[in-house]
Amino acid sequence: MEFKKVVGTRRSVRWLKPWKPVEREKLQIMLEAANRATRSMNADYPRALVIQRDELPMEIRDALRNPTTSAELDLAPVYIFWYFDVEYPKGVQDRLKELVAQHALSASHGWSDAYVDDFLWPQVLSPIANEPMALMFMGAVETGIAICNAVNAAVDEGLGTCLHAFTATKEVKDAFGVPDTWIPVWLQLVGYPLEEPEAGGQRPRKPLSELFFEGHCNNPWKEDPEVTELLKKEGMIQQPGPFPYREQEVKMLSRMFGLPE
Ligand SMILES: Cc1cc2nc3c(=O)[nH]c(=O)nc-3n(C[C@H](O)[C@H](O)[C@H](O)COP(=O)(O)O)c2cc1C
Structure with missing residues (x-):
């Protein structure tokens, strides 16, 4: 699928075919997409x-139920638990020097092994790594970036997916052998969509002019209508929900599983 169409077609899909397994190949593609996501310091934040x-x-399964996630746990054939490892700063100096050796970071921009070892690590990065708030903030943000790639890869593979809150209770942690250094981020549920992949239409979003600015924060971004039209044609902007038959779609699906209508 074209990139714009992937972005435009992605929805939080909560109706998944509980009976249809997801091929390992597709799961690998999602994990690879996460691993290829941009990340600061080339550090290894996410764990899945x-x-x-x-x-x-x-x-x-029952222990994972929470006020925003329950039926989804019964419908999704695959769970991906996303964490970050708080030990991600370990080895960052070496990871940066790999980039220097590869000329991804070059002398033209001030980079060298000595710059990493004698200045950047001790003066800038190490203090961040020792600041608990910064450590958590970066871990969560960077893992979110990786998850976003996995979500879009799932859509590209024709899968449905939604992110969910999860609590790493002791029983869950023990059952999975989760290391103490892994901090839970999100649970990604994955399967084949049972609802239409458009899931009743694109979700409401505010216009760019309310969220983004140019030059000064009092100057809203002005959309070029021609670009907006192009994005509609290429599928990044799609028909907003609800589709006229959405209510009926959800009703029928609920009936199928004996869920409240
Ligand atoms: C980080 C994250 C956590 C979420 N957690 C939940 C959740 O616990 N339960 C749920 O039903 N949806 C969850 N969602 C889905 C959002 O509610 C959903 O994104 C929102 O309805 C917007 O719709 P869209 O994703 O289809 O564009 C989560 C989404 C994100 C990105």
């Missing part, structure tokens, strides 16, 4: 744990 729903004991 892939679990097949049917291999999970029911008491663990």
